[in-house]
Amino acid sequence: MKTVKYGLSALGLAIGMAATGVSMSVSAAEPTLAEADYEKAKLQYFQRCAGCHGTLRKGATGKNLEPKSTMKKGQKRLEKIIALGTEGGMNNFDDLFTKKEIANMATFIQMEPPVPPEMSLEQMRSHTKEYVAPKDYPTKPMHGLNWKNFFVVIERDAGTAAIIDGDTKKIITHIDTGYAVHVIKGTEHHKIDHAKDVGRFWYTIGRDGKVNKIDLWQTPDKMLVAETKMAYDARDIAVSGDGKYVIAGGYWPAHFVIMDAVTLNPLKVVSTRGYNTKGEFINEARVAAIYTSPLTSSFIVAVKETGQMLQVDYTDLDNLTITSIASAEFLHDGFFDPSGRYFQIAANASNKMVVIDTIERKLEAMIEVDALPHPGPGANWIDKECGPVGGTTHLGVGLVSVWGNDPMGHPDKAWKLCYEVETDGAGAFIRTHETSQYVWADQLKHPEPEVQQSVQVFDKDTHEIVKTIRVTTEPGKAALHMEFNNDGSEVWVSVWNRKDAKNPTGEIVVYDAKTLKELYRIKGLTTPTGKFNVHNRMNHKT
């Protein structure tokens, strides 16, 4: 096997050459890997680590992992961190990687990060495929089912999306979406724009930047109707209020792409590379949350590393108007308040919730919260004292933070912490429903199985945890992500088979939203993570 060295990074070199004018050289002391090991570590890094630490390893949710940081720690210490994780939010990987893979990863992150290539609009277009011609789309649902209570479910490691009938709990089909879909969004009701057949079309975004279009009116075997690719690495997607455009954001290249929602043909690409709020240039300025503003004809695009919230007007793509709202680094996941005017988003490594006013197109507030807020789909409800509130879980601490979000009705409470609820472990997703007395929080980030496999439920009035539900006890499995059904009578929780990720040994456990008792186990799912109820999502029930 050939042993190769990867010496100087492109960017390090660029600066180095410009500043010193000295010729490059490959130092003999640098760590090396055999080519096959290097390629494997590169792929694993990209799939498992880049999301938090960045493709260029500049750090974001996780810390900087450039050689200047990692060389100081050394091989042994790095192996230990990767294997066991840390209290501060770093995952353990001893359940996913072999000893050798961990050792190679520790070496890999002491080498200069390779810089991935660009992607042009033409390259994206070469991936656009039509599976069903728009002229052959049905004019009414072909299956006679109550599609507005369907759940669209990510089967992460199977590369599929399952469509589950919420009425019967039957898995209707597994749609081939490709590698690790991260988010799926459908058309939604909008205040001023009107999409045809709201809730019918759903769009997936994969970690590999692949976009798929799903038609819920089709017969199950034909639900996948189109496909394209808009980046090498991506996380979020949204559909315009008029249903004409789909927008998706790239982690790499750092850009967002607006596509024709009928054909998925990429129409416009806009770079997000730029300056952070301190005025430092960021090459890897990744797009995290993307939403459609329910009250205005615009998209909301969160640029993680620059702390810029972009409000992108979609009425004229050739003369594209964007308001860049400076907030705080590192923007990640967000959700609208019940009025649809305010977007509430975690600037996670700044320990802040950022609030944007989409009517005035400006920063409304920044709320100081505990370590690494992460609301996932988020939750809004009414508090007896504070009035309308929003809440978030935290990646860094077992806590739910709750703040007032009604500046009109409750100006004294607005954008201030109302109360906090301690949970057993750090989590990623919070959820409730207007019909429910309870708020649900998962504990996905906790290293111990008992906690990671349990979700906690607290009462909206007493602020007390009323129940800790152990969703599974099987080793290698984690409980995460709650979604209510259409009328709010059930709560669905995913059991993610992280360890046995190639087999359909994951499940969704359905609970009675009132009694908190288990009702069903939907089996035969491979690594289910996020799930999206058509009725709730199309009607902004957050």
Add this chain to the structure above:
Amino acid sequence: MKTVKYGLSALGLAIGMAATGVSMSVSAAEPTLAEADYEKAKLQYFQRCAGCHGTLRKGATGKNLEPKSTMKKGQKRLEKIIALGTEGGMNNFDDLFTKKEIANMATFIQMEPPVPPEMSLEQMRSHTKEYVAPKDYPTKPMHGLNWKNFFVVIERDAGTAAIIDGDTKKIITHIDTGYAVHVIKGTEHHKIDHAKDVGRFWYTIGRDGKVNKIDLWQTPDKMLVAETKMAYDARDIAVSGDGKYVIAGGYWPAHFVIMDAVTLNPLKVVSTRGYNTKGEFINEARVAAIYTSPLTSSFIVAVKETGQMLQVDYTDLDNLTITSIASAEFLHDGFFDPSGRYFQIAANASNKMVVIDTIERKLEAMIEVDALPHPGPGANWIDKECGPVGGTTHLGVGLVSVWGNDPMGHPDKAWKLCYEVETDGAGAFIRTHETSQYVWADQLKHPEPEVQQSVQVFDKDTHEIVKTIRVTTEPGKAALHMEFNNDGSEVWVSVWNRKDAKNPTGEIVVYDAKTLKELYRIKGLTTPTGKFNVHNRMNHKT
């Protein structure tokens, strides 16, 4: 002397590594230069070539000069092109460089281009200097002169700006501005915003990104009141209608910076890197023309390589709204129509004049013209047949192109070529005045001295050239850039001592605007290029 090799470029390497995963190596066949020669060629390239070919040598006004292009031509052919220039717009450098410098330059451009470093807001701020405290600014002019007929004159290679009294033709002072100022702009009258003391403060932008503030009310020795630096390489600048902000654009880094017009402190930096109109990512997306829209509270920023015209709202820098108007590559220099609504700009290598509607914030038209349009300050006048028209010289051909620019009054003529006037040689600057019967065009780009040293004047009614004026006959000197005085009775033309650039052997020749006869020679100027009459510029007399 140490011999060093500069092997692979940072960007080439980046792509290479990502695509092939192969280790870098420095090929033995590559051209090399001794370190001192390399550094000198690098500096000369940056000062003399990068403007047209790009710092990264990707090509713009000039062709691509990366090794993949230049290696094919070879040393001898490259030397010849650099020494003698070409018919297609490439300058001759045999008058500026020695034989050895030309040979080294030919070698240098066969080597990979070094990538220059970034610049943060903090770095910019470290260059901000106050020479006169704002509290010490005078409350009325301190010199009793008719400052509204002052000319602010660039003395390119002296690193100064001369202030010349238009009434007396006396040089009042030479202000130390640093290396190669490119453009100087002052506060202007605005339709909705109101600056204090319009026309009083002037701002220079150097090729090195340095910005200076000049106070024309000061005693001559104190006119330089503040300074900063916003890039390593820059070309244009503008002042907001309310006089509060100064904006300047970087060639490298590719960004624009908004500064406090009082202190010059940099407040906001926005990257212009992004996608061109074909959807290809451009790292070196340079800012060319920058103007203030006279009717709206916004700046106009032309991004050369991406073909994007940015209309930047300056009313809220923290929530910055920008409309990105896709037009054509490579945007360069422009001017407003007489109504102030339409901005007319050359997309030079696309052979187009692009027209932006600043009220609707959208593309109004694109006019096909001959090779490499370059209007410089531009010219608007009334044509008997076409009504209001605009005109441009061309870098690539001896021609003035004239188009209708009154879509309200003359819709059938608007944004169409009205007529063309052939001149003896390609030029860079056109100028007229509302009181004048004539339009003036220089022939700066023509290789032969007789032509390069002459400007041509044509009649607005007959469209015929009425006079060819040989401005100078001295070897190594060129005639360029015309500016009228305040009442339009005189035309000032620069004689640029390109060869003897270190000495004050340049001059400005003043002509009677009616008789076209020479009136004065203002001597003692070092390499005068652009000059700006206070009255005309503050009142949009273009």
